[in-house]
Amino acid sequence: MSINFFFSPHNIAAGGATGLAILAQELFGWPLFLTTLGVNIIMLILAAIFLARETVMRILFGSFMLPVMLAIIPQTKVVNDTLFAVIVGSAIFAAGVALLYNIDASSGGTTVPPLIFKKYFNLKAPVGLLIIDICVSFGNIFTAGLEAFVYAVFSIVITSLIMNYIESGFNRKKTLFISSNVSTTELKDALGHDLSYGLTVIPSRGGFQNSEQELLMIVVDTQDYPRFVRKVLAADPEVFITVSDTASVHGGFFNRQQI
Structure with a gap:
């Protein structure tokens, strides 16, 4: 869908075996x-020679199914605006590749070299892979002009960002490390029901004052983070808080049914 609905109708070759196929379609018809099938067969042969059998088996199904789907799905220009086509096409492409990676599979092609x-x-x-995709994208200059090359590189960036987001999961949280002068009990009382998230108390020592204190680690939902911080600051205006993004959380209070 990504290739036949968005990239191919606008002659944007954003890397990969399908990118080579778009260039070949534009140059030679x-x-x-x-073309995708031919490239994938060559890559399968190279994988069989230089890589482990498990790798060949992992990419075998996708290497043949991708050309089949390209043949079945008609090439149709869904949107006329090239930039919009690149954005939507890249998002669909990223989702498809991320799903393949999630089941330890691949569509083969230029992922082999x-x-x-x-x-x-x-x-x-x-x-x-980035080097190969850039080289393939460079071919746009000779088929559709410099603007198409810029669109192709832009597509690679969007695809990479979306894939990274999908692969790390949608279960994103905020992890807070709290160092306070007030006692842990006072903080618990201030947070109240927000402690349904649970917390971890880590014994620590001040680097300059060499004083013993407790460092609290708490993981909260992103949407609850501002309210949570306000409660902590209300309990201790001079509190020291560091916050980091957490890609995914497994187990604990987040995946249990609240009673």
Whole structure:
């Protein structure tokens, strides 16, 4: 859907085997699914030669299903605005790839060379994939012009950001580390029912004053974070709080039914 509805109708090749196929379609009129299939077969052969059998099996199904779906789904220009097409297409593409990664699968194609580079040259796979995608995107200059190249690079950035967000999960929280001059009991009383989140008390020592104190670690929902901080500040206006984003939380109070 991403390729046939958004990228191909606007001649934007944003990396990967499908990007090569879009360039080939623009230059030589070759069918999109046929070029993708050819690239994927070559990549499967390389994977069989240089990589483990498990890797080949992991990408085998996706390598053939992607060309099949490209052949079944018609190429239709859903939106006329190129920028909007790139944004929506990148979001759909990122969601699809992230779902594949979630089940330890892949659509093959240009994801294979980075794995080979990692194995033999110790080059990180994401870096290798980025280099290949940029090289493929560079081909836009010769088929659709410089603007198409800029759109392609923009698409790679959007896809990367959305994939990172999806892969780290939607269960995002805020983790607070609280160092206060008031007692832990006073803070508990001030927070009241908000302590349904639970807290961890960590013994600590001041670096300069060498004084013993308790450091509280509390994980809260993002939407509850402002109210939570206000209550802590009300209990101790001079409290020291550090806050970090937490990608996902498993177990504990968050995944239990509240009684």
